[in-house]
Amino acid sequence: MKARVESDAQGRRQVYEACLEPCAIEQGMRIIGGKWTGSILWHLQDGPVRFNDLARMVGGASKKMITERLRQLETQGLVRREVMATAPVSVQYEITEIGRSALGFLDELRKWSEELPQDIHAASRP
Amino acid sequence: MKARVESDAQGRRQVYEACLEPCAIEQGMRIIGGKWTGSILWHLQDGPVRFNDLARMVGGASKKMITERLRQLETQGLVRREVMATAPVSVQYEITEIGRSALGFLDELRKWSEELPQDIHAASRP
DNA sequence: CAGAATCCAACCGGATACTG
DNA sequence: CAGTATCCGGTTGGATTCTG
Numbered sequence: 358m359k360a361r362v363e364s365d366a367q368g369r370r371q372v373y374e375a376c377l378e379p380c381a382i383e384q385g386m387r388i389i390g391g392k393w394t395g396s397i398l399w400h401l402q403d404g405p406v407r408f409n410d411l412a413r414m415v416g417g418a419s420k421k422m423i424t425e426r427l428r429q430l431e432t433q434g435l436v437r438r439e440v441m442a443t444a445p446v447s448v449q450y451e452i453t454e455i456g457r458s459a460l461g462f463l464d465e466l467r468k469w470s471e472e473l474p475q476d477i478h479a480a481s482r483p
Numbered sequence: 484m485k486a487r488v489e490s491d492a493q494g495r496r497q498v499y500e501a502c503l504e505p506c507a508i509e510q511g512m513r514i515i516g517g518k519w520t521g522s523i524l525w526h527l528q529d530g531p532v533r534f535n536d537l538a539r540m541v542g543g544a545s546k547k548m549i550t551e552r553l554r555q556l557e558t559q560g561l562v563r564r565e566v567m568a569t570a571p572v573s574v575q576y577e578i579t580e581i582g583r584s585a586l587g588f589l590d591e592l593r594k595w596s597e598e599l600p601q602d603i604h605a606a607s608r609p
Numbered sequence: 610c611a612g613a614a615t616c617c618a619a620c621c622g623g624a625t626a627c628t629g
Numbered sequence: 630c631a632g633t634a635t636c637c638g639g640t641t642g643g644a645t646t647c648t649g
Contacts (some may be wrong), residue, residue, distance in 0.1 A: 362618060380542065382496040384580050385596030390516035392622080395508040408631050416506065424632065433606050443552060445630045446629090455599070462591035463508060468584060470511030477581070478510050480558050518642080534611050545643060550612065571610045574649090 389431060393418045393426050395463055397434065401452040402460055411463070422444065461476050514559060519552050521589055523545045524561065527578040528586055531565070534574050559586065 361380030372465060373413040389395055393415055400406060400414045412423045430436035450462075470478075515521055519541055526532060526540045538549045541562040553576060556562035561582030578586075596604075 380522055381593045381596040383519070384604050384607070385592045385599075386516055386521055387521075388596070388599075388603065389592075390512055392512075393509070393540055396506055404485070412631095420632070421573055421624090421634095422622065425622090429607075433603050440631095443630095446632095448631060453524055454605070458484045460594060462588045462595060465588035466515075467507045469588060470507040470514070472549055473511075473514075474560075477484075477514065477559050480560075481510070481513050481555075546612070547614095547644090548642065551642090566611095569610095574611060576620095 388435075389463070390458055391429070392443040393422055395466070396432065397423070397426055397430065398452060398456055398459060398469075400461055401436065401450060405449040408450065411450060418443060430456065434442070495507070503590060515585055515589070517552060517555070518546055520556065521592070523549070523552055523556065524582055524585060524592075525589055527562065527576060528535065529568075531575040531577040537576060556582065 361430060387450055388396065396415045396418075397411065406424070408427075410419065411427075412420050415423060427436060427438070431438050433455075437451045437453050439449045439451065441449060472481070490606075498572070517525065522541045523537065523546075526537060534553075537545050537553075540545065541549060553562060553564070554555070557564050560579055563577045563579050565575045567575060567578065
C-alpha cells in the first residue's frame, strides 16, 4: 500500500513501489472526490430529496452536473433513484447504506476544511 | 452549512439554501481531492522524500503532475520544499503540520475505499 | 537529479434551449 | 417537474524533449 525508500547494504537507495495500482486513496477520491459529489451525498443524509430541491441545495452546480453525478452515484450504488407516479412526475434520491458509509469521513473532511486558515482556501484557486 | 427542505403552514415546500458558498466539503475537496494529491501527502507521512523517489512512489503520475501538485501543496502550506546543496542537487519534500492534519481522514478514506465492493471501483471509470 | 517547456488531444463543465 | 440535447471555450494531463 505504501511505498518505501530504503538503503541497501552498499548504501544504494531503493524504492519499493508498493503503491502502483490500484491505490485505495486515489480510487476512493475518484468516487467521492468529483465536483459536487461530496455535497450531493451530504445533502441526502437526512432523507430523500427531490431533484430540483437537490439542485438548489448544492449551490452553484448546474442541473446537468447534478444529473451526471447522480447517475454515477446510482451506478456505483451510493444513491437510489425512485420515480413517484404523480403528476407532474416527482423523482426522489435517497442515500444507500454504502453511500451512508462515506458520510463519516465527509464530515471529517468538513471539519478539517473549516478549521484551516482562511487564506489556504484562497490559495487553492487555479 | 446544510440546506433543508421544509413545508410551511400552507404545505408549500421551501428550500433553505444554507450551503451556497463556500461549502466546506467542496472547498476541502479542492485542496486534497486533486489527482495524486492524496497519494503525495500519504507518501510523505514517514519523513522527507526526494523528488524522483516521490515520482516513483506515486505510481502512474508523470513528473509534470508531481511538480504541479507539489507546487500547489507548497503554496497552501501543506508541504515544505528544501533544496540540499549537493552535487547533483537534491530536493526534499516534507509534510508540514497542516498537511499532517489531513492524514487522519485520508486514512479514513483509504479504509473506506478498501472495504468497498470491488465492482464499485470498476463502475467509477468514465 | 530535479525539473521546465512545449505540444496537443481529451475531457470537463457552464450556458442555453428544448421536452414529455 | 425532471430532466435531455447541443454547443463550445477552458482546463487537464500525458508524451516528449530539453536543461543546469
